[in-house]
Amino acid sequence: xxxxxxxxxxxxxxxxxxxxxxxxxxxxxxxxxxxxxxxxxxxxxxxxxxxxxxxxxxxxxxxxxxxxxxxxxxxxxxxxxxxxxxxxxxxxxxxxxxxxxxxxxxxxxxxxxxxxxxxxxxxxxxxxxxxxxxxxxxxxxxxxxxxxxxxxxxxxxxxxxxxxxxxxxxxxxxxxxxxxxxxxxxxxxxxxxxxxxxxxxxxxxxxxxxxxxxxxxxxxxxxxxxxxxxxxxxxxxxxxxxxxx
Amino acid sequence: xxxxxxxxxxxxxxxxxxxxxxxxxxxxxxxxxxxxxxxxxxxxxxxxxxxxxxxxxxxxxxxxxxxxxxxxxxxxxxxxxxxxxxxxxxxxxxxxxxxxxxxxxxxx
Numbered sequence: 001x002x003x004x005x006x007x008x009x010x011x012x013x014x015x016x017x018x019x020x021x022x023x024x025x026x027x028x029x030x031x032x033x034x035x036x037x038x039x040x041x042x043x044x045x046x047x048x049x050x051x052x053x054x055x056x057x058x059x060x061x062x063x064x065x066x067x068x069x070x071x072x073x074x075x076x077x078x079x080x081x082x083x084x085x086x087x088x089x090x091x092x093x094x095x096x097x098x099x100x101x102x103x104x105x106x107x108x109x110x111x112x113x114x115x116x117x118x119x120x121x122x123x124x125x126x127x128x129x130x131x132x133x134x135x136x137x138x139x140x141x142x143x144x145x146x147x148x149x150x151x152x153x154x155x156x157x158x159x160x161x162x163x164x165x166x167x168x169x170x171x172x173x174x175x176x177x178x179x180x181x182x183x184x185x186x187x188x189x190x191x192x193x194x195x196x197x198x199x200x201x202x203x204x205x206x207x208x209x210x211x212x213x214x215x216x217x218x219x220x221x222x223x224x225x226x227x228x229x230x231x232x233x234x235x236x237x238x239x240x241x242x243x244x245x
Numbered sequence: 246x247x248x249x250x251x252x253x254x255x256x257x258x259x260x261x262x263x264x265x266x267x268x269x270x271x272x273x274x275x276x277x278x279x280x281x282x283x284x285x286x287x288x289x290x291x292x293x294x295x296x297x298x299x300x301x302x303x304x305x306x307x308x309x310x311x312x313x314x315x316x317x318x319x320x321x322x323x324x325x326x327x328x329x330x331x332x333x334x335x336x337x338x339x340x341x342x343x344x345x346x347x348x349x350x351x352x353x
Contacts, residue, residue, distance in 0.1 A: 183334060186334070186337065186338060186341055187330070187333075187334040187337060189341075190334075190337035190338070190340055190341050191333075191337060193344075194337065194340055224326070224330065225330075228326075228327070228330045231327065
């Protein structure tokens with residue numbers, strides 16, 4: 001029920017429509033409305049990626065061992081936090097997977113929070129973006145498990161600890177593993193979408209104080225959901241990499 | 246006391262019977278199916294209520310744990326937040342179904 005496009009999407013549709021149509025034709029797809037192939041969530045995702053890129057380029061140019069600036073302090077805080085969580089969940093091997101965790105966390109955090117600014121739309125409010133992030137997490141933890149144990153042994157660990165339990169454990173484990181990306185994506189999408197809808201409903205009823213309370217709740221939930229996405233990915237990787245001592 | 250309450254409740258329920266007399270299509274609010282908003286609201290209310298009970302039990306356990314062992318605050322906090330979010334997501338699955346029903350062709 002999008003009634004109007006964000007200004008960025010209008011800009012993209014005005015100048016880059018031909019590029020998008022060509023890209024879609026490369027995959028055999030056709031846009032619903034060839035005059036406006038760019039959707040809100042695609043342009044906002046590109047904007048979020050550009051913001052993160054610029055931020056990190058800025059950070060990199062200001063890195064210093066002797067006199068760290070405030071930007072470096074903030075990112076060291078974030079990195080130590082994620083590093084500590086990864087070590088806590090996965091153990092001594094955690095530092096190898098921090099790249100994926102940190103990327104997911106910062107991308108989802110900025111994507112969630114950008115919707116609070118008027119004129120911008122959160123890309124995670126559309127189901128496609130959380131599904132994309134959840135697919136990355138799903139493919140990653142499966143790939144890590146296969147890499148560590150080999151494809152056959154990784155599939156065999158679904159059978160459970162004891163061989164005679166295997167006919168019972170196998171369907172349960174497979175279904176619960178397939179349910180993981182679904183739950184990750186629906187959790188993130190539903191929280192963001194519901195937060196926006198609640199704010200809109202209260203903006204229709206009254207003004208200023210009550211809607212801003214709900215918007216504050218939405219900001220808190222955005223932070224929490226980004227953290228939880230990353231934490232659950234860590235738990236799944238820990239489950240795939242776990243060794244029986 | 247319970248018998249009076251039960252009698253009152255049943256009288257209130259019977260007063261709602263004329264609702265079935267209205268015609269099915271194009272009623273106020275619904276598109277083609279008047280039961281969709283009812284189902285969405287009822288389902289969501291049920292899911293939220295049960296989610297509230299579950300989260301209350303989680304917070305109960307966490308508060309008792311912190312009271313008994315204040316040194317374990319960090320670990321209990323982590324477990325609490327994780328548990329609350331997982332329980333919350335169950336209510337959100339129902340919300341997604343409710344939205345899917347409401348925004349479909351036969352809904353609003």
